[in-house]
Amino acid sequence: MAISFTDQVAAFLAVSGNQNGFPALVGLAAFATASFTQRYSSGGFKLNTVTLGAPTNFRFQQLFNSDVRLTGARERRSEQPPREAYDMRVELGAPSWVDATFTVPAQLAIQPTPGAIQLGPAGGLMQAGVGDPGPTQHALAFNLAVTTDVVNTTYQTQCFVFATSDPVPVQDLRRIGAVRRIVDQSDRGLVSLDGSPDQSPNLFVQLYPTGVLAATPLSQNAVVAAFGAADVLAAFVNIPNM
Numbered sequence: 001m002a003i004s005f006t007d008q009v010a011a012f013l014a015v016s017g018n019q020n021g022f023p024a025l026v027g028l029a030a031f032a033t034a035s036f037t038q039r040y041s042s043g044g045f046k047l048n049t050v051t052l053g054a055p056t057n058f059r060f061q062q063l064f065n066s067d068v069r070l071t072g073a074r075e076r077r078s079e080q081p082p083r084e085a086y087d088m089r090v091e092l093g094a095p096s097w098v099d100a101t102f103t104v105p106a107q108l109a110i111q112p113t114p115g116a117i118q119l120g121p122a123g124g125l126m127q128a129g130v131g132d133p134g135p136t137q138h139a140l141a142f143n144l145a146v147t148t149d150v151v152n153t154t155y156q157t158q159c160f161v162f163a164t165s166d167p168v169p170v171q172d173l174r175r176i177g178a179v180r181r182i183v184d185q186s187d188r189g190l191v192s193l194d195g196s197p198d199q200s201p202n203l204f205v206q207l208y209p210t211g212v213l214a215a216t217p218l219s220q221n222a223v224v225a226a227f228g229a230a231d232v233l234a235a236f237v238n239i240p241n242m
Contacts, residue, residue: 005209006099006164019056022055036108043192045113048110051109056103103157160176160205162175162176162207163207176204
């Protein structure tokens, strides 16, 4: 019986002793810093670093339906007064499967960045030693150095893991995108750092076995870069024998 790469990943992550080291195995901390910095360093906030804690709540083969479709027929009847009859059906689109999910606490070091500081009437400045006769006026500009303290806050981050032994990057990204649309459209996804405290950021990881791609026509680095541009971590890993 052939054992797939997805089976190997699931068996590896099902062992509690392997779970804590999984983020380091795939380089999740560095990716989280890059991803969250791109998403959340705006609106007066600058994200400095992201520190991940121990992952928990591992689940396997989670089902996500990609879309809901309303189909049917309409019949217009020649009656007085005119009437229309509808026969409608609600159908679920092709389901999307997530091979594994888990939760990891992410501590974000955030530095508020002020937009501008203006001196009001109480902040008027006079320069001694200006000897020009009146009524000449001098407008003096001063640069003020402003330092803000770093604020640390922790979010429970949801991580979605996909495992594929035969890379088809475009198809794999579409698979992740179908799940991401559902997750992002919910009210639990963190949109900005001043959002509701019960919201959480999400991370998406695509796993491939190391060595599955040759240098040409598509290299591992090219796949990693393509997924990174879509804010998805692609990692090529060796899963030890269980």
